[in-house]
Amino acid sequence: VTIFVPRDSTALALGANETAAAIEREAKARGIDIKLVRNGSRGMFWLEPLVEVATDAGRIGFGPIEAHEVAGLFDAGFTTGGSHPKALGLTEEIPYLKKQERLQFVRVGITDPVSLDDYLAHEGYVGLKKAIAMEPAAIVQEVTDSGLRGRGGAAFPTGIKWKTVLGAEAPQKYIACNADEGDSGTFSDRMVMEDDPFMLIEGMTIAGLAVKATEGYIYVRSEYPHSIANLNEAIAAANAAGYLGENILGSGRTFNLQVRKAAGAYVCGEETAMLESIEGKRGMVRAKPPLPALQGLFGQPTVINNVISLSAVPLILSRGAEFYKNYGMGRSRGTLPMQLAGNLKYGGLVEKAFGVTLRELLYDFGGGSESGRPIRAVQVGGPLGAYMPESLFDTPFDYEAFAAVASTVGHGGLVAFDDTVDMAKQARYAMHFCAEESCGKCTPCRIGSTRGVEVMDKIIANQNRPQQIHLLRDLCDVMVTGSLCAMGNMTPFPVLSALNHFPEDFGDQKTLAN
Ligand code: SF4
Secondary structure, eight states, X not given: OEEEOOOSHHHXXXXXXXXXXXXXXXXXXXXXXXXXXXXXXXXXXXXXXXXXXXXXXXXXXXXXXXXXXXXXXXHTTGGGTOOOTTEEEEXXXXXXXXXXXXXXXXXXXXXXXXXXXXXXXXXXXXXXXXHHTSOHHHHHHHHHHHTOBOTTTTOOBHHHHHHHHHHOOOSOOEEEEEEOOOSTTOOHHHHHHHHOHHHHHHHHXXXXXXXXXXXXXXXXXXXXXXXXXXXXXXXXXXXXXTSSBSSGGGSSOOBEEEEEEOOSOGGGGSHHHHHHHHTTSOOOOOOSSSOTTTSOGGGSOEEEEEHHHHHHHHHHHHHOHHHHHTSEETTEESEEEEEEEESOSSOXXXXXXXXXXXXXXXXXXXXXXXXXXXXXXXXXXXXXXXXXXXXGTTOBSOHHHHHHTTOOOTTXXXXXXXXXXXXXXXHHHHHHHHHHHOOSOXXXXXXXXXHHHHHHHHHHTTSSHHHHHHHHHHHHHHHHHHOSSHHHHHTHHHHHHHHHHOTTBTBOHHHXXX
C-alpha cells in the first residue's frame, strides 16, 4: 500500500517528518508492507500533516495527523479502508480542492517533487519537447497568444518581454527567475519550487530556447532552504537525464541553470536590484532605461520573470495558447494561484481562473475569519497592496478591475483582518515597512517613509489631525510620483486605502473633508 506524507515546509512545520517516521515505525512493527512517498502539499494547510492512502478509487485523506495519532490510524485499519474520525474521504472530492481550476498546480501535492520519473508520468516535459521542434519566434508567439502576463505583480505581457530579448543581438543572453517571494501572506512560488520544481526548470529551459539564452539563474530568498534543496536536486536530475545542460534531448541546444541564494532584502524582489545582487553587488535599484530586456544581467539582454509566470510556460506549450487563453476574463487570461492568509479559517492555495471575486475566496474557500468575527479589511498583493473594505469584496480578480478601484492583484496574496484591526496602525506599518526596506537610492522613498511614520504617529496620538492628514496625502503624492521603483511609489497604496476606506480610524469624518 502506498502512503503519502507531504514534505512541503508548511507540513514540516506542523510535524510531517515526525508523522512520517511514526508511520514507518508502526508499519514495521505490525508487519505491514508500505511504500511511503513524500509528496508536496495539496495547499489545504489546516489539514497538514495530511496523510493519504492510495486506493483504486483515488487517494483517501486523513488529517491533520500528528505522530501520536499514527498508532490509532493503524488500529482503525486506515490502509485497508478502515474508518477513523479524521478520515476526509477522497481528497480530490474535498470542496476546497474540487472547486479549483488547477492547471499549473495540477501535480502539486500529487507527485514526489524531486522524482523526474513522476514528473514525466504527469505530463512533464511535453512542453519542452514541443518547443525544441519550434523556431524561437514561434515559441515567443505561442506565449504572446496565451495572454500570459507577469505574475510577480507588474502584469506586463510575458510574450512582449521575450520578443524584445529575442530581437536583441548579444554574445550572451540570460533568463533570470525572480524567486525572492517577500510579500506578506504569499507562498505560491515556494510551493512550486518545493513541490513541483521541474515545472519551473522546464519553463526556464523553454524561455532559454525562445530567446536564445543559454544561462539561467533562479534567485531564491534565503528563508526558503527547502526550495533551494529541491531545486538543486531537480536541476541535477534534469541535467543527468539530458533535459538541461549541453545538447538538450539531442537537439544541440544548451541551457545551464543555477540557483542563487538571496540575502533577505525585500527590495531584491525589484528586478534590477535582483540583478545587482546576482552580480554580487549590494541590492540597489537601477534606473531604467536601459531596460533589463536589452541590458540586464552582466549588461546583457535578460528575461526576468517571476516563478509563477515561468512555470505557466510548460502548460502553454503542451496544451497550446488557446487552451490557456480560454480561462480568465478581459485582458487577464489563464489562472492565478491565490494565497489565502491572515485571519481566515481555511488558509491555503487556491488556483482559479481570473474573474473569481474576493468574496468567493474569503468565504467560499477561506470559510470566513478564523476568529468568527466579521472580516473588515483584506490586503491584496503584499505589503504594498491596498486594503480593501467589505464594499469592494465583489471585485473580480482582474488586473484592470483592481486598478479601477485603486488596488492591485500583485502576486495574488490575500491577508484578511477582522473588525478588531486598527487601520491607522496598519497605515503606519506600511510606512514603517518602507522605511525598513528602502534601498535608499531615492529621496521620496528613503526620507518620505521615515517622515510618514512620524506623521502617522501624530495622527494616532491625535495631534493636530487635519493638518497631519493633509501632510500625509501630500507626502503620498510625492512618493507615488517621485520614487524610482515600486517600493516607494506603491507604499501609498496601503496608506491611502486605509485612510480613504476606513476614515473613522483616523478621526472623525469632518476632519477628513479636506
Ligand atoms: Fe530604493 Fe525606495 Fe527609491 Fe526604490 S523607491 S529605488 S527602494 S529608495
